[in-house]
Amino acid sequence: MKTQVAIIGSGPAGLMLGHLLRRAGIDCVILERQSRAHVEGRIRAGVLERTTTDILDRLGINSRMHAEGLPHDGFCLADGERLIHIDIAELTGKQVMVYGQTEMTRDLIAAAAERELEILWSVENVELHGVDSEKPHITFTKGGECERLDARFIVGCDGFHGPSRRAIPKGVGREFERVYPFGWLGILADVPPCHDELIYANHARGFALASMRSNTRSRYYIQVPLDQSVEDWPDERLWDELALRLGPEVAARITRGPALEKSIAPLRSYVFEPMRHGSLFLAGDAAHIVPPTGAKGLNLAASDISYLSDGLIDFFNRGDERGIDQYSERALARVWKSERFSWSLTRLMHRFPDDTPFDRRMQVAELDYIASSRAARRAIAENYVGLPL
Structure with a gap:
């Protein structure tokens, strides 16, 4: 040929x-x-x-x-107490597509x-x-x-x-190369999303993400240690952990359902x-x-x-x-x-095994700065929506 x-x-x-x-x-x-x-x-x-x-x-x-x-105009960062909205449409004039x-x-x-x-x-x-x-x-x-x-x-x-x-x-x-000391445990379920935008959550127990594939299919992730397996996380335990890490405001809107797919991806x-x-x-x-x-x-x-x-x-x-x-x-x-x-x-939103109390305070301070600074939110929005070719 x-x-x-x-x-x-x-x-x-x-x-x-x-x-x-x-x-x-x-x-x-x-x-x-x-x-x-x-x-x-x-x-x-x-x-x-x-x-x-x-x-x-x-x-x-x-x-x-x-x-x-x-089409999505933005996404949210969560710091355990609030949702910090990154309005990419207003900040960049562009959208992303889920x-x-x-x-x-x-x-x-x-x-x-x-x-x-x-x-x-x-x-x-x-x-x-x-x-x-x-x-x-x-x-x-x-x-x-x-x-x-x-x-x-x-x-x-x-x-x-x-x-x-x-x-x-x-x-x-x-x-x-940089290999991260944790993975993402993901669950795909035929349930409506808990929010109309993606939510990236920083919690004391680790990272979580609320995402979606459609108006009727949701994708969620939590940070887990590399030595854990899917079998360690039956559906009910995973839903409970997601509700905890995403916070009470989001947890109240989570619809639970059986997993269509569940897997752990290293980072x-x-x-x-x-x-x-x-x-x-x-x-x-x-x-x-x-x-x-x-x-x-x-x-x-x-x-x-x-x-x-x-x-x-x-x-x-x-x-x-x-x-x-x-x-x-x-x-x-x-x-x-x-x-x-x-x-x-990744560094901002995850808990690393060797993090000290100082490192945790730096994450909290950075999220607080993002919440109060349009310039910081714009920098994140420009990168998220994609830099020019």
């Missing part, structure tokens, strides 16, 4: 890139190790910046998002066939070859048969554990640079991970794809290499700013 761009991974990054390239008349093939059903069933985040919704609007794959998504990543992925996959975007599902043993050259290729097996895909460029959208980043020779790149900050090596580009979680506190993971993938798709289209359609040459530098500038925001919000 031959193509112009081989994309590894059919998450939102790979799918958005594939659609943008096909729209510009560029040949591409997506390789995915999982089945279509598995990819469409993965539960993921759901707060979309304008960067992400703009891509879906450009592609015309947006009708369900605008029909079912929930629309599940699962739904967005389904929309992109559903549109693939009619737009001649080829996706090969359930491929195994993916290996990258010749990424230092101008004629890289990928070998893989599908249905027990060995296959080879030749391309001009390979784009790794295959997540933190995928093969793309590992194909870069040791010593070429640098890794920066880390991670950046690999550069995001290009020869004919190989990295995008999304293959190059960087952010803690979910700032709602930046999916949106950073979208900004990577915005930069990279423009560069690849210029290369193939106009012979202009500047976009692909500048891709890593431009993408990383936005990545690091988003890493800073996610790290700072």
Whole structure:
């Protein structure tokens, strides 16, 4: 097989890139190790910046998002005594969209066939070859048969554990990492949200988040130690803890229900640079991970794809290499700013095992300052809604 761009991974990054390239008349093939059903069933985040919704609007794959998504003008920080409203619409003139990543992925996959975007599902043993050259290729097996895909460029959208980043020779790149000493225990339930906006809560017992996927489906999280498991948290115990950490005002509006899904996700900050090596580009979680506190993971993938798709289209359609040459530098500038925001919000809203009484007082003082300062709320709003490309 031959193509112009081989994309590894059919998450939102790979799918958005594939659609943008096909729209510009560029040949591409997506390789995915999982089945279509598995990819469409993965539960993921759901707060979309304008960067992400703009891509879906450009592609015309947006009708369900605008029909079912929930535009949000702001969100709240809770300090145990009050809700501190961050009015992002008033402070920035922009909104965010609450629309599940699962739904967005389904929309992109559903549109693939009619737009001649080829996706090969359930491929195994993916290996990258010749990424230092101008004629890289990928070998893989599908249905027990060995296959080879030749391309001009390979784009790794295959997540933190995928093969793309590992194909870069040791010593070429640098890794920066912070692993956090806790995780998020999440519950998804078919119950109405307790509030019309997201609530990030700082409580003496730890962080909590009240979120939603729709007007009838809610997503809640609490901070838990890494040595705990889902079995330690039966539904009733989890609902009780959420009510305590979110505070009495919010607790009175919580509707309880059985868990559709419950899991614990570890938190880390991670950046690999550069995001290009020869004919190989990295995008999304293959190059960087952010803690979910700032709602930046999916949106950073979208900004990577915005930069990279423009560069690849210029290369193939106009012979202009500047976009692909500048891709890593431009993408990383936005990545690091988003890493800073996610790290700072994580530090502000969570209890760390080695926190002292002084550290706790600093959190309280910072939240009090945010509540009293429009400038502080605007800085948070600008980062939450998404920095300019």
